[in-house]
Amino acid sequence: MKTLKELGEHNAIAALTANLKAVGDDCAVLPLDAHYDIILTSDPLIQGVHFVPGTDPEAIGWKAAARVLSDFAAMGADPQYLLINLVAPPEQDFQTLEKIYAGVSKVRKLFDVDLVGGDLSQGSTLELHVFGVGRVPKGKALLRSGARPGDVIYVTGPLGGSFESGKHLTFMPRIKEAKWLRQSGFVRCMMDISDGLATDLRHILKASKVGADIVSEKVPKVGTLEQALFDGEDFELLFTVRAEDAADFDFQCLENLDQQFPRIGTITAQPEILMLDSTVLELKAFEHFR
Amino acid sequence: MKTLKELGEHNAIAALTANLKAVGDDCAVLPLDAHYDIILTSDPLIQGVHFVPGTDPEAIGWKAAARVLSDFAAMGADPQYLLINLVAPPEQDFQTLEKIYAGVSKVRKLFDVDLVGGDLSQGSTLELHVFGVGRVPKGKALLRSGARPGDVIYVTGPLGGSFESGKHLTFMPRIKEAKWLRQSGFVRCMMDISDGLATDLRHILKASKVGADIVSEKVPKVGTLEQALFDGEDFELLFTVRAEDAADFDFQCLENLDQQFPRIGTITAQPEILMLDSTVLELKAFEHFR
Numbered sequence: 157m158k159t160l161k162e163l164g165e166h167n168a169i170a171a172l173t174a175n176l177k178a179v180g181d182d183c184a185v186l187p188l189d190a191h192y193d194i195i196l197t198s199d200p201l202i203q204g205v206h207f208v209p210g211t212d213p214e215a216i217g218w219k220a221a222a223r224v225l226s227d228f229a230a231m232g233a234d235p236q237y238l239l240i241n242l243v244a245p246p247e248q249d250f251q252t253l254e255k256i257y258a259g260v261s262k263v264r265k266l267f268d269v270d271l272v273g274g275d276l277s278q279g280s281t282l283e284l285h286v287f288g289v290g291r292v293p294k295g296k297a298l299l300r301s302g303a304r305p306g307d308v309i310y311v312t313g314p315l316g317g318s319f320e321s322g323k324h325l326t327f328m329p330r331i332k333e334a335k336w337l338r339q340s341g342f343v344r345c346m347m348d349i350s351d352g353l354a355t356d357l358r359h360i361l362k363a364s365k366v367g368a369d370i371v372s373e374k375v376p377k378v379g380t381l382e383q384a385l386f387d388g389e390d391f392e393l394l395f396t397v398r399a400e401d402a403a404d405f406d407f408q409c410l411e412n413l414d415q416q417f418p419r420i421g422t423i424t425a426q427p428e429i430l431m432l433d434s435t436v437l438e439l440k441a442f443e444h445f446r
Numbered sequence: 447m448k449t450l451k452e453l454g455e456h457n458a459i460a461a462l463t464a465n466l467k468a469v470g471d472d473c474a475v476l477p478l479d480a481h482y483d484i485i486l487t488s489d490p491l492i493q494g495v496h497f498v499p500g501t502d503p504e505a506i507g508w509k510a511a512a513r514v515l516s517d518f519a520a521m522g523a524d525p526q527y528l529l530i531n532l533v534a535p536p537e538q539d540f541q542t543l544e545k546i547y548a549g550v551s552k553v554r555k556l557f558d559v560d561l562v563g564g565d566l567s568q569g570s571t572l573e574l575h576v577f578g579v580g581r582v583p584k585g586k587a588l589l590r591s592g593a594r595p596g597d598v599i600y601v602t603g604p605l606g607g608s609f610e611s612g613k614h615l616t617f618m619p620r621i622k623e624a625k626w627l628r629q630s631g632f633v634r635c636m637m638d639i640s641d642g643l644a645t646d647l648r649h650i651l652k653a654s655k656v657g658a659d660i661v662s663e664k665v666p667k668v669g670t671l672e673q674a675l676f677d678g679e680d681f682e683l684l685f686t687v688r689a690e691d692a693a694d695f696d697f698q699c700l701e702n703l704d705q706q707f708p709r710i711g712t713i714t715a716q717p718e719i720l721m722l723d724s725t726v727l728e729l730k731a732f733e734h735f736r
Contacts, residue, residue, distance in 0.1 A: 160543070160568070161536035168540060169566045172532075172547050184562035186527065189479045198529045198577055200567045237476065239488045241531075241575045242462075246451035250458060253450070257462050272474035276459045277490045278450070280570050285531045287488055287577035 181363075182230035182347055183288075185297045192291040195235075197227040203282040207325065213252045215325040216284070217259020223350070224288040225267055225329035226391045230348035231299075232338025233292040235331070237272045238264060240286050243279035256284070267331055298338055298395070300363035302345035307396035307423040309368060314376040315353055315390045316383030323378075324389035334393060336412055342405040346395040354385045354437060356394060358430055367426035372433050374420045385432075396423055471653075472520035472637055473578075475587045482581040485525075487517040493572040497615065503542045505615040506574070507549020513640070514578040515557055515619035516681045520638035521589075522628025523582040525621070527562045528554060530576050533569035546574070557621050588628055588685070590653035592635035597686035597713040599658060604666040605643055605680045606673030613668075614679035624683060626702055632695040636685035644675040644727060646684060648720055657716035662723050664710045675722075686713055 160168055183197040201220040203209055221238060228235040240260065244253060264271055269288075312333055318324040330348070337343045345364060349356045353375070357368055377384040397405045402419065409416050430437045450458055478484040491510040493499055511528060518525040530550065534543060554561055559578075602623055608614040620638070627633045635654060639646045643665070647658055667674040687695045692709065699706050720727045 158540045159536065160534055160538045160540060160566075163540050165566055165568075168543065171540070172543060172566070173561075173564075184527070184529070186560075186562060194579070196527060196529055196563055196577075196579060198531050198564055198575070200531045200533065200565055200569075200575070202533065202567055202569050204570075205568055237474070237486060239474070239486055239577060241488050241490045243490065243492065243573070244450055246449065248450045250448045250450060250453050250461070253458065253462060270476075271463075272476060273486055274463075274488055275490050276450075276455055276462070277492055278455075278495055279490075279492050279573065280494075283533070283569065283573075285488070285490070285575040285577075287486075287529060289484070289486060289579065 181300055182227040183233065185231065188291060191294055193294050193297060195228060195231055195233040195290040195292055195297065196288070197224055198285065198287045199223045199227065201284040201286070211325065213255035214259035214262070217256040218263055219325050220284040220286050221260045221263035222327060222329045223391070224286045225263065225269070225331055226348045226350070228288060228290050229330040229334035229393060230346055231292060231297045232334050232343070232346060233290045233297060234335070235267060235269045235288055235290040237270050237289040238286055239272060240274035240284055242274065242276045243281065243283040244276070245280060245282070246278050248282065267329070296338060298343055298346035300345060300347050300360045303360050303364035303366050303396045303423045304344065305366055305423050305425040306399045307344060308399055308402045308419050309370070309421040309423060310395050310397065310417045311349070311353070311376065311420055312393040312417055314378045315349065315392060316380065316387045317378040318387055318389040321378060327391045329391065330393045333413060337393070337395060340405070340408060342397045342401050342408070343395045344398065346393055349390040349392050349394050351388045352386045353394065354430065358428070360394070361428045361430060365427050367424035367429035367431065368421055369424055369431040369434055370421035374418060376418050471590055472517040473523065475521065478581060481584055483584050483587060485518060485521055485523040485580040485582055485587065486578070487514060488575065488577045489513045489517065491574040491576070501615065503545035504549035504552070507546040508553055509615050510574040510576050511550045511553035512617060512619045513681070514576045515553065515559070515621055516638045516640070518578060518580050519620040519624035519683060520636055521582060521587045522624050522633070522636060523580045523587060524625070525557060525559045525578055525580040527560050527579040528576055529562060530564035530574055532564065532566045533571065533573040534566070535570060535572070536568050538572065557619070586628060588633055588636035590635060590637050590650045593650050593654035593656050593686045593713045594634065595656055595713055595715040596689045597634060598689055598692045598709050599660070599711040599713060600685050600687065600707045601639070601643070601666065601710055602683040602707055604668045605639065605682060606670065606677045607668040608677060608679040611668060617681045619681065620683045623703060627683070627685060630695070630698060632687045632691050632698070633685045634688065636683055639680040639682050639684050641678045642676045643684065644720065648718070650684070651718045651720060655717045657714035657719035657721065658711055659714055659721040659724055660711035664708060666708050
């Protein structure tokens with residue numbers, strides 16, 4: 157009988173959700189009405205896994221809400237509502253919980269999202285489970301499956317070292333950039349980088365049935381190349397644009413967002429083959445259970 | 447500095463959510479489009495709190511999903527989508543998780559609800575956090591605030607002893623009855639009984655600014671009167687009907703649902719005064735943190 161640790165988190169999720177609808181992207185995309193699709197997602201934030209004991213409680217709240225908003229950004233969707241299940245030990249001081257909620261409130265005010273419900277229960281560990289509801293114009297959600305050979309691969313910002321720098325607690329979800337990227341019509345495929353560039357790009361390769369070749373010197377790095385490839389929790393966006401549109405896209409980014417995004421590589425035709433500087437990159441993943 | 451235990455679960459939720467929208471009923475009710483309101487809810491199910499170690503894993507999955515569906519029933523709403531955040535220790539055997547998901551699947555197939563997402567993380571305790579999305583025709587959700595003096599109080603089934611009997615793991619969410627109750631037009635106010643009749647009826651009294659007088663011999667009981675009043679996790683519906691409609695309502699129930707529901711008391715004009723056989727009932731609540 158296998159344990160979760162032996163099986164690994166991603167394999168376990170894949171096995172448990174194999175016969176379910178709408179699972180696989182950062183969020184579920186489902187029909188809402190004639191004009192919109194509904195976007196649903198949920199993320200846990202657990203002490204000892206996603207933050208260490210003693211972390212500033214406002215930063216805990218910020219991260220819990222910002223991670224869910226990053227899922228919406230990954231789809232180019234507008235977040236609308238949050239619900240939070242909070243778990244805490246009975247001896248937890250209430251002031252810390254108030255500060256966690258204050259951190260959540262900062263995020264929701266900045267992005268005009270309402271906290272509309274949730275629950276509070278006793279448990280052995282401090283945990284937040286944040287559920288998000290939003291929407292996107294019908295059929296316009298940016299999926300992992302849209303990359304095609306020849307596409308240019310972009311990221312929205314520097315990668316790696318997020319735990320050491322504390323960025324994993326303070327990052328700004330790329331909601332504003334994501335909305336423009338979707339509306340621009342240039343972006344064919346998008347996700348956010350939560351498990352590291354190498355692991356997350358493999359999700360795009362699998363969903364899109366393509367390969368990729370990353371140019372190591374083009375990857376924006378906080379620390380080493382290895383950190384940029386394999387560290388997690390960057391919460392930058394990873395997306396592709398048709399090669400023939402790339403120059404126009406770069407120009408439009410400068411005009412509309414006052415910035416340009418680095419081109420880090422190219423989508424290739426070899427299914428699920430990830431290359432670094434044209435050499436096949438061995439599989440190495442950021443897996444919580446391993 | 448107060449701890450959660452000193453403050454109590456309901457007081458802590460009230461303090462944390464004081465300045466938020468749409469919190470207070472079993473579910474949040476929010477505008478969706480011209481025809482429907484969207485209904486959102488979330489419920490945790492935690493080992494050691496909501497079930498004991500060694501509980502049949504299929505029953506754990508059943509309860510986790512059925513509790514959320516009971517929240518939808520409480521509003522007379524149609525559940526559509528579920529997301530589940532599962533937390534488990536790394537040494538958890540995978541087969542148990544598969545059985546938990548099988549229990550969830552039984553519920554969702556029975557009520558035609560899709561599981562569309564979620565997450566899996568390591569943690570010290572086995573936990574499920576279930577998030578539900580549904581809808582109800584615009585303005586038609588049955589709230590806690592609709593009870594008026596003179597209304598007859600009903601419940602859908604026998605109360606008390608749910609932990610001893612195991613009903614808390616196997617109960618049938620009252621989705622079918624709830625939909626008919628809403629569509630009938632007779633029901634003015636509804637909620638589900640999760641914390642015990644006395645505690646939950648007080649929520650209605652507070653939201654509706656009314657009182658109630660319960661007739662002890664009319665309360666359908668599994669065990670003692672005290673159990674029926676104060677035990678939790680019955681997941682029956684508690685609702686009110688105008689006195690002048692009650693006879694017609696009873697007849698329509700028999701015609702349409704093949705059953706009648708017991709009348710257990712009357713709504714009075716004294717705000718938040720709960721009486722049992724015309725004597726004021728002291729405050730005693732089923733509170734997880736106390």
